[in-house]
Amino acid sequence: MIIYKTDEQVELMRKSALLVSQTLSEVAKMLKPGLTTLAIDKLIGETIRDNKAVPSFLNYHGYPFNSCISVNDVVVHGFPNKNEIKGGDIVSVDIGVILNGWHGDHAYTFAIGDPGEEVMQLIRVTKESLYKGIEKAIVGNRIGDIAFAIQEHTEKKHGYGVVRELVGHGLGKSLHEDPQVPNYGKRGSGPKLKEGLVLAIEPMINLGVKDIYTEDDGWTVRTKDGKPSVHFEHDVCVRKNRADILSDYRPIEAAEESNPNLHTEQTAVLQ
Ligand code: MF3
Numbered sequence: 001m002i003i004y005k006t007d008e009q010v011e012l013m014r015k016s017a018l019l020v021s022q023t024l025s026e027v028a029k030m031l032k033p034g035l036t037t038l039a040i041d042k043l044i045g046e047t048i049r050d051n052k053a054v055p056s057f058l059n060y061h062g063y064p065f066n067s068c069i070s071v072n073d074v075v076v077h078g079f080p081n082k083n084e085i086k087g088g089d090i091v092s093v094d095i096g097v098i099l100n101g102w103h104g105d106h107a108y109t110f111a112i113g114d115p116g117e118e119v120m121q122l123i124r125v126t127k128e129s130l131y132k133g134i135e136k137a138i139v140g141n142r143i144g145d146i147a148f149a150i151q152e153h154t155e156k157k158h159g160y161g162v163v164r165e166l167v168g169h170g171l172g173k174s175l176h177e178d179p180q181v182p183n184y185g186k187r188g189s190g191p192k193l194k195e196g197l198v199l200a201i202e203p204m205i206n207l208g209v210k211d212i213y214t215e216d217d218g219w220t221v222r223t224k225d226g227k228p229s230v231h232f233e234h235d236v237c238v239r240k241n242r243a244d245i246l247s248d249y250r251p252i253e254a255a256e257e258s259n260p261n262l263h264t265e266q267t268a269v270l271q
């Protein structure tokens, strides 16, 4: 069942999404080699709670941390741990909050030091594909139009692996609502997009093959070939002429650019 949101509800969801953006920008400020992903997770939990919200991933189907922090070949759902991040790593940080009963859920991939041109291109293209998907999140289109746009830009144009098993989703009073939002598919297929539909669009794109496996911990998803994977996620509301992006990368990008430990790629941002 698809639940459409009123304008008032969308404004509440914007607050939730922006708290995630703010938390991600705090992460962007602190990131440096030598930091453990557990220390990052701790800061995330504190920032969320200081803002009278709850980390929504914690205890979700038994998930044991505030956030998912996925390094290099970890695609998503990485457990924060005692390993130190190092120059050349890519670190995807995925955060969910519940604020006033409404969910925010978005993600960003950071480059520590310089992971090299090939990986920086993967980061840039994955972020671009997210915006290409968002461009299609308008009234009258279908889910398949979003999916197709992402797949075209990443798989067809650049030969990257598009993860099939994990998808974006509707978002609202629940973390995962209908419909599913795959990152691959046929133009003009799937549910029709109507005014007030809030979606979490989240391409997960591999440098190598699309195949993945889940570790014995039941969560950590890795690429089969051990090559890096990138994840970006925005929360958007479907509107008539242009999707309303509820989350905001601008404070994250500003923090990223002023942090000398991070490598940044300029992308055309549509906000
Ligand atoms: N952002 C992810 C999603 O949309 C992460 C949730 S998994 C969790 O599915 F268990 F950590 F919550």
Ligand code: CO
Pocket (backbone or CB within 6 Å): 105, 168, 169, 200, 202, 233
């Ligand atoms: Co999500």
